[in-house]
Amino acid sequence: MLHELGVATTLWDTTPLAQVARHWAHLRYCATLTSKKGRLALSKHAGSAVYHHKVTQSEQLGIGLALVVAKTLLRRQHPGWDFHAVDAEVTLKAGFLDGVGEVNTASQTKMRPDYILMGHHSSGRRSQVRIVVLECKGTHQSPQFASEQLARAAVQVNALRVGGHRQSSLMVASYLARRGITSYVLDPPSDDELWSGADDELDDLVGGSPKDQNWHPQPEPDDDAATWDTPAAATTPVEDAAVAGHEDLPRERPKVLDVPAEQRGWFTQILTRAAAATALLFAGNNAAARAYTTPRQRGERPAPETLFELESPWALSTARTLPLRDGLRAEGTHHRAPMPGGRTLEVFRGVDAGLYRHLAEGRVGAYLRNAPRAARRWSAAARRDDGVVSVGRDGTILVVRLSNDRS
Template identity: 40%
Template sequence: MDFSSLVQELGTPANLVVNSEAELAEEVEREARERIGPKRGASYLYRKPVYPIDSSLFSGIVSSPAEVLRELGLATTFVTASPFADIARHWAHVRYCATLASNQKRILALTKSGSDVVHHHKMAQSEQLGIGLALVVAKRILERKYPGWLFSSVDVDVALHAGFIDGVGPVRQKNKTTMRPDYFLVGQRAGGGTSGCKVYALECKGTHGSAYHARQQLATASLQVGSIELGSRTLPSLIVASRLSTAGISINVFDPPGDDDLWTGEYGQFDELISEDPGPQQWTSGRPTFEQFMARRRELSGIEGEPDEEELRSSQAGYEANVDDLPVVFRIPEDGKEWLFRTLARNAAHSILRFAGDNSSASRFATTRASEHERLPIDGLTPDWQDFTVSSESRIRSHKFIGIEYSMPLPNGASLEIFRGVEKGVYESLREGKISSYLRRANRLRDSWQAVSDGANGNRIAHHAISVGNDGTGLRVRVVRRSTN
């Protein structure tokens, strides 16, 4: 294998083919309606309606395999309280490094070697790459929709579990229809005297299959993103489905409705709120009440106004007949908005510091419950790894990054080096717990990251692949040839 060519492909920009057509949204709605029946139960009666997105928000998106892998590595941190966590993050970067490339039309596509895998490996590959691709597209859409906001991914199950919500349990228990979205996308803004936080639910899908299979996935996603409610309303959400092909990756994205303002306040409140552990809550999951079931059905059907007696009787009968098939819903009360903001903002900071390899600083943002439960069942572990901090400083273009580096020997004395880390100023703000300072610095540096990722107007460095996100996280893969003298 020519590793230099591989690395060059990782850093080569390519166009993403993204669609959000009204006709496809109607097909997804029809697919969801058809799934309601004796074999499927009534769970799809509780889904969210699917709407297309304005094309100005997703047209002309350019990415690279390196960006997809950086987003995947940041999002899929798996077990955090473990001496093997850093290797798990490293694995997320290298496992799929030969699966994506720019084709002759400069469209991001699956490589031949990425396509030539057996069925069960294809399932894992499509799920993982689907996450990375969805995060690239969803963040780009939201940061275009909300200029000046920074969006970070937080694993839904990790956040709900760390936030002391009981009943999270395993995902996708068919007998209980326990289905949740994959990630929260946490939008934060700090500056200009006021601060704010938004949250979106994101469901990521990926397939090597047909357009029909992609529609099925989107129909399922419309149910998953509706399983978390804040007050009496659902969160705004995005559902993203990627079809992987050597001819080019196609991505469909839709925008189920919801309310997006989570918290707004004075600038000085931001750090104070996030610095404090939000504390335990006793909220539990459960099936929808009749009132919630009826409200969701009316939303799906587009019915407005007050229901008459006939509609009430019909809905009550439908609810009683199908209640056991309805999904488990996680409800956060209206007065829990500030709690959710603090929980998600702390999780986002925790993930970025872990990405840099600084377990010690990251631990200040972890809840006690997360520390106790997110560990591997290994007895007699030494505590050294828990206090591990960053071990490497490197320069990506003109910026210093703090992080961790791995090296793998290659033939002829060369080595493959993978560095992941966080821009030094951004890292120092997070390490000190100054989230507002981190957001302001990331916002100031936002424009410079595009030149870094695109190779400064195409003048890319040979044998290097680089991706830097708006959040200040960076990934560099390079082939280093050692001198024989």
């Protein structure tokens, strides 16, 4: 769960402390979870968080849990497919920057989804791409409050369409409690593919740089619009400290971000290249990741400030090699933190070395096709004395271990 959270919240910037910040998602919540009678539950440390920290905690854990649940469900529904989490805001900036606005307290901008799960499947000669829009929620309050969150999520996932059509979506709201964690899911049916073609066609498509677009969000169509009544606040007793408020539904018609049907190939470019950039940033290679972004995603137009303002030494990759047993090698970043008793907590985050080379050299199609095979190799060979090793089917690797090495 912490692995998924770390990949999904990888910062798209190159500030001097970006690498430390990227490790924080793993370190901050290492002590928040435990097991109660075979169920994942909040630890006593998580339960003692005060109001404003609890809001952040539920949001962050809600993202990690939603990604684990969503990917598990999608693998069951679509055998042979692998899904990559792409931040929806990063993606939408490629085509809707001038009109979409930043997410803030304005109700129109808050009605957008969190992530787009980009699914890829290859038969060996032919590739298919589909998307699933994901909204992540988390609460410490009650199961009833989680259901209110799902009502709001149903509006948010509908904000993104392709060719006027709603896309497949998943809404996951996790109720976080000391006695156990429960995730509630809404999964309206849909089975549209975004793109399909020969493997070499995909290679040519994602190898090219997508052009900037200039689209604007539109009001939800009349036949989809509804009058939303704000639900009453949850009445179920709150476990531990209460978090006030409830999930307000919009009273005005939500805005819809609609990618034209003829731009499905462009959208496929945007999503696959964003997934590649995220993996490289996770491994610490900012310079290579920059090549996968559009000028608008970098913020070069209309604002002068950029997401990838590269100045020495931050223009260079900070990735290093981590060798493990059985020939396993990964490229990534290594963070060490002192612990009581003279021990050291080590966190390594990176990408399988072979996949890293594909990404660094611009071979996104090869990365997508080979990631599942690399993940299986890591899962089979990683050993307990290597530490806690989490392997993503996107080829990303997270290793957490305690050592007595004080050097």
